Amino acid sequence: MSAVVAARRGIPDASVARLPGYLQALTNLAERGISSVSSEELASAAGVSSAKLRKDLSHLGSYGVRGVGYEVDRLAYEISTALGLTQDWPVAIVGMGNLGRALAAYSGFATRGxxxxxxLDHDDALVGTPVGERSIRPMGDVEALVRTDGLAIGVIATPADSAQDVADRLVKAGVRSILNFAPCVLDVPDDVMVRKVDMSTELQILAFHEQRRTGELDLVTKTEVEEVAL
Amino acid sequence: MSAVVAARRGIPDASVARLPGYLQALTNLAERGISSVSSEELASAAGVSSAKLRKDLSHLGSYGVRGVGYEVDRLAYEISTALGLTQDWPVAIVGMGNLGRALAAYSGFATRGxxxxxxLDHDDALVGTPVGERSIRPMGDVEALVRTDGLAIGVIATPADSAQDVADRLVKAGVRSILNFAPCVLDVPDDVMVRKVDMSTELQILAFHEQRRTGELDLVTKTEVEEVAL
DNA sequence: CCTTGTGAAGCGATTCACAGCC
DNA sequence: GGCTGTGAATCGCTTCACAAGG
Known part of the structure; x- marks a missing residue:
């Protein structure tokens, strides 16, 4: 019972962010016909420590068996439920440039809820153009999509300079969650959730570590000299 | 002087991850002809709190002027230096499906160092196919790229089931940093850095919050009832 | 005066280590 | 015997609040 309370009361953000990884690892295990898994094994498959995994799962409830481990299907179901993936979420992609088209063609969405x-595209000249099995629709359709299809999540794949306009439009129509691929900060009301994916940012973080690695010897020496000088 | 020491000794990971955002905001300001900025203004442009911004910048050194703010160009230069972006990093993209092609066409890389x-593509049937101004090369070229062009960063844009093979190949050739777009965990030696970008994960995190929002009233009630029952 | 730079306090996440349980 | 679930300890990041300084 207290597990249910824990389950509904704030799962820490850091845990939530890892649940999709656990779910993916469990799906892989299930496909390989494995029906039971220990925290050690699952943690290693998901690339985290077993203590972290157990702590994360403890926020959902108590679905393991001491001395044995977790039942793969059961745990996958519980995580899916916690993430709200028992229903299929309708998503609209805005911006049909290269990235938008790649996202539109990505098959991973359907299999993950x-x-x-x-x-959609802001540019009326593109409206009607076929992309895969669908064709591009105008931004004006977004209100109807929210109202009749329950659209709640929008993906912005436009250039940075139109991303804010698109976001405003989505928010005005009632979209509550946005995944932003444009390299810019979006200004939205507090009750709208935005997550950002930016490949340049990721590369720059890699560059930082790469640079530190190659410069390491020089810098250690330099630092030590300066420390002595203090 | 102590600032220089601080600058070279570990900038916290959380700070490093935000530096690209500051750099981008500074670039925007510079384009708009703004030459000086306060921590409050820059923080708001980058979507963080001013205290956090100042603390982050303090790890680089002391480049502001009390009572005035930061000089935009100077700060941009210092952040670029800290991130190791004074040089251009050579990058190879592996996997020329939809996503790989979209990444290949993305102009944001060039402008960001x-x-x-x-x-590259693992599939020999694709080798030679033109993509934009380049043409697809075989995986066998990767050793030469590392040796003669100083390739250090690889981007994996393959399906999940070939991502590990590609990673092994890159690592064997001497690539030290990998940006992984495939929805899977990569197993690499400790000295190879991997960062992962996964749109499904991001959507699932949004779904979690979206679901919590719609179910909120019911659940608060339910939770309170259960709490009393304890 | 105004804004930076920073010790100190506060907070959340991670890790430890073991009691609880199958 | 072995693995889960979890308090307690620890670590690191964020926030506060103010002294330092142009």
């Missing part, structure tokens, strides 16, 4: 219900 | 020197 999402349904791309519309491809 | 990266140079896509090669497009």
């Amino acid at each position: 999402f349904n791309v219900i519309a491809l | 990266f140079n896509v020197i090669a497009l």
Whole structure:
């Protein structure tokens, strides 16, 4: 019972962010016909420590068996439920440039609880252009998508300079969650959730570590000299 | 002087991850002709708190002026230096499906310190196919790219089931940093750095919050009832 | 005066280590 | 015997609040 309370009361953000990884690892195990897994094994498959995994799972409830481990199917179901993936979420992708088209073609959405219900573009010249099995629709359709299809999540794949306009439009229509691929900060009301994916940022973080690695010897020496000088 | 020591000794990971955002905000300001900025203004442009921004910048050194703020160009230069972006990093993209092609066409890399020197694919049938101004090269070229072009960063844009093979190949050739777009965990030696970008994960995190929002009223009630029952 | 730079306090996440349980 | 679930200890990041300084 207290597990249910814990389950509903704030799962820490850091845990939530790892749940999709556990789910993916469990799906892989299930496909390989494995029906039971220990925290050690699952943690290693998901690339985290077993203590972290157990702590994360403890926020969902108590679904393991001491001395044995976790039942793969059961745990996958519980994580899916916690993440709200028992339903399929309708998603619209806005911006049909290279990235938008790549996202539209990505098959991973469907298998992970999402349904791309519309491809939109701000540019009326593109409206009607076929992309895969769908065709591009105008931004004006977004209100109807929210109202009749329950659209709640929008993916912005436009250039940075139109991303804020698109976000404003989505928010005005009632979209509550946005995944932003444009390299810019979006200004939205507090009750709208935005997550950002930026490949340049990721590369720059890699560059930082790469640079530190190659410069390491020089810098250690230099630092030590300066420390002595203090 | 102590600032220089601080600058070279570990900048916290959380700070490093935000530096690209500051750099981008500074670039925007510079383009708009703004030459000086306060921590409050820059923080708001980058979507963080001013205290956090100042603390982050303090790890680089002391480049502001009390009572005034920061000089935009100077600060941008210092952050670029800290991130190791004074040089252009050669990057290879592996996997020329939809996503790989979209990444190959993305102009944001060049403007942010990266140079896509090669497009590779594991599938020999694709080798030679033109993509933009380049043409697809075989995986066998990777050793030469590392040796002669100083390739250090690889981007994996393959399906999940070939990502590990590609990673092994890159690592064997001497690539030290990998940006992984495939939805899987890569197993690499400790000295190879991997960062992962996964749109499904991001959507699932949004779904979690979206679901919590819609179920909120019911659940608060339910939780309170259960709490009383304890 | 105004804004930076920073010790100190506060907070959340990770890790430890073991009691609880099958 | 072995593995889970979890308090307690620890670590690191964020926030506060103010002294330092142009």
